[in-house]
Amino acid sequence: MTASVLPGMLDIDADADAYLSAHALVDESVSDALLTGRERDIRDRTREVVAREVAPRATELDRTHAFAHDSYHALAGAGLAGLVFPEDLGGSGDSHVAYAAAMEEITAGCAATSLVYMTQTHAAYPILLAGSRELAERSIPSLLNGSAYGAMAITEPDAGSDVSSIRTRATRNADGSAYTVRGSKTFITTGDRADTIVCFVTVDPGLGRDGVTAVVIDGDLPGVEGGIPFHKMGMHGSSTAELFLRDVEVPTGNRLGEEGSGWRIVMSSVIKSRISAAAQGVGLARNAYVRTLLALREIHGRRLPDELSFQLAELRGEILQGRLLLLATAREVDHAENPSTAHIGIMKQACTDLGWRTAVAATALLGPYGDLAGVGVERSLRDAKVTQVYDGTNEVQRLLIARDTSRALGDLIPTQRSVS
Numbered sequence: 001m002t003a004s005v006l007p008g009m010l011d012i013d014a015d016a017d018a019y020l021s022a023h024a025l026v027d028e029s030v031s032d033a034l035l036t037g038r039e040r041d042i043r044d045r046t047r048e049v050v051a052r053e054v055a056p057r058a059t060e061l062d063r064t065h066a067f068a069h070d071s072y073h074a075l076a077g078a079g080l081a082g083l084v085f086p087e088d089l090g091g092s093g094d095s096h097v098a099y100a101a102a103m104e105e106i107t108a109g110c111a112a113t114s115l116v117y118m119t120q121t122h123a124a125y126p127i128l129l130a131g132s133r134e135l136a137e138r139s140i141p142s143l144l145n146g147s148a149y150g151a152m153a154i155t156e157p158d159a160g161s162d163v164s165s166i167r168t169r170a171t172r173n174a175d176g177s178a179y180t181v182r183g184s185k186t187f188i189t190t191g192d193r194a195d196t197i198v199c200f201v202t203v204d205p206g207l208g209r210d211g212v213t214a215v216v217i218d219g220d221l222p223g224v225e226g227g228i229p230f231h232k233m234g235m236h237g238s239s240t241a242e243l244f245l246r247d248v249e250v251p252t253g254n255r256l257g258e259e260g261s262g263w264r265i266v267m268s269s270v271i272k273s274r275i276s277a278a279a280q281g282v283g284l285a286r287n288a289y290v291r292t293l294l295a296l297r298e299i300h301g302r303r304l305p306d307e308l309s310f311q312l313a314e315l316r317g318e319i320l321q322g323r324l325l326l327l328a329t330a331r332e333v334d335h336a337e338n339p340s341t342a343h344i345g346i347m348k349q350a351c352t353d354l355g356w357r358t359a360v361a362a363t364a365l366l367g368p369y370g371d372l373a374g375v376g377v378e379r380s381l382r383d384a385k386v387t388q389v390y391d392g393t394n395e396v397q398r399l400l401i402a403r404d405t406s407r408a409l410g411d412l413i414p415t416q417r418s419v420s
Contacts (some may be wrong), residue, residue: 012294013058013109013376016051021049022294023108028320034327035101042094042200050109051076058110061237062379065229067193071186072120072371073146075106078324082144084272085128085345090141096330098273099170100215100279104323107258107283108290111383112237114283116149119189119238120275123150125272126198126214132256133215139196151194152273153185153217153243154266163200163208163266170201170246179215179250181223185243187390192226192241193304195219199245200262206361212262216254272341273391274348275330280387281355283321288355288362288380289315295366295375305386311365324353342404349397355384 002343032040053074061068075081083099085091086332099121115121124143127136142148159165168183174213181201197217204211217224227242293312296304304312322338329347333339359381363370388394 012290013055014329017057017233019109020047022290023051023286025290025293026316026319031320031323031327034331035097036095038100039095039098041103042080042098045078046075046080046102047106048417049074049080049361050105050197054113055108057372058113058237058379059376060418061110061112063236065236065344066242068110068113068227069146071110071237075113075117075401076144076146076200081117081146082124082140084121085124085144086142089128089136090144096275097327100275100326100330103276103279104283104286107280110237110288111280111284111287112235114276114280115189115238116233118273118280119152120144120146120150122152122196122269122273122305123194123196126152126256126269127216129268130214130261130265131216132253135254139216140275143196148195149190149193150196150198151188151190152269153188153191153197153199155185156183157186160331163212163263166200166212167205168199168201169205170203170213170250172203173249176252178252179255181215181245181248181250182218183245185245187230187240189238189390190244191243192229192239193219194226194243197224197243198256200266207260210260210262210371211340212261212266214256214262214265215250216256217248217250219249221248233385234379235386236323249380270392271333274344274380275326275333277284277346277387277395278322278326278329278351281351281384282319282326284355284380284384284387285315285319285322285358287321288359288377289319291376291380292362292365295346295369295377299369308365311361315361318354319358322351326351340404342401345397345400345404346393348392349394349401352384352387352394355387356381360386 012022030055054071057071080102083094083102087093103114106117115233120143124140127139143150156166170179170181172179197219199217200212200214203213223246225244228240229239232324296308325347329343337354340393362377
């Protein structure tokens with residue numbers, strides 16, 4: 001941060017101890033009580049790595065649009081990149097609560113790095129869920145340690161949230177040993193550099209969702225081409241691109257599950273992705289809040305005007321509520337055999353809306369300083385918007401929640417009314 005922005009304001013991204021002290025302001029005993037000792041340790045270790053290796057790179061990644069390779073490798077090198085995966089595949093076998101807490105920490109330091117981090121998890125998880133042991137051993141450890149990058153290739157120009165509309169076609173060869181995959185994908189995170197692509201295709205467009213199938217495609221196969229990364233509002237340290245598949249030969253051993261099981265794999269996988277997005281929402285809100293506190297202290301001193309204090313109090317309460325919802329829902333995923341789709345939708349929608357709403361409010365609280373890149377709040381605002389869109393738009397989440405509510409109403413025993 002340059003001295004011309006706010007002369008006495010700490011550059012917490014450049015000073016790890018200052019970063020750790022500033023972000024300790026948002027630790028709340030009531031949310032810490034939801035974490036086990038192991039989960040608190042992972043949270044604290046992640047914050048330490050972020051303070052020393054991730055946050056110092058964040059401003060430059062945002063400015064140059066360079067890929068967050070070094071930041072991801074710092075997390076992987078600290079053993080933090082495979083939290084929900086078994087140890088024999090390079091993970092640590094930890095809880096979804098630990099993963100959510102780590103995601104919040106990474107996002108607070110650099111949202112773009114958190115997008116790279118979560119995409120590695122999202123690409124590895126379907127392989128763990130439905131791939132052969134050989135495929136898992138070949139693919140997952142390299143994704144977790146960062147020697148390979150992964151992508152989830154679902155979205156197409158005419159198939160976004162509606163997975164059943166996928167048109168990328170997989171046709172079996174005559175001897176049944178391979179598929180020929182032809183089609184294109186868009187808005188694919190890390191699509192320009194992916195070594196391991198979990199691609200959702202259809203074996204028969206006429207079957208709708210019953211034709212959707214998942215295959216793992218090696219990024220260096222002939223016919224695989226990543227497009228030029230899109231220019232985006234935010235998340236500049238993570239790339240998003242089109243992906244073109246021109247008669248790519250994929251062995252049937254790279255299929256995940258049976259033909260037609262792709263829809264179920266997507267629905268199982270979105271649990272992970274929506275925890276990720278929700279944690280990003282809380283982390284982005286927290287980053288905007290902390291930076292606003294520091295800037296307002298520099299502008300007004302230790303005694304803030306009451307109107308600002310009241311607004312900050314409301315933001316603090318909302319961030320705590322978001323974190324409690326995130327951790328409670330992640331705990332349900334850890335323990336429930338069939339976690340509530342509605343609860344996951346509520347978490348994703350509420351927490352990502354929190355990230356956007358807090359960043360907007362923080363920008364307004366800072367007045368003319370809110371627009372300055374050196375203060376850092378405007379980056380949170382730009383980064384936050386996309387979290388409301390990917391991993392199921394928040395409008396889709398509201399639809400799922402409404403459907404669940406309607407089902408619950410339909411299960412009520414109807415009352416009998418007598419007509420006189």
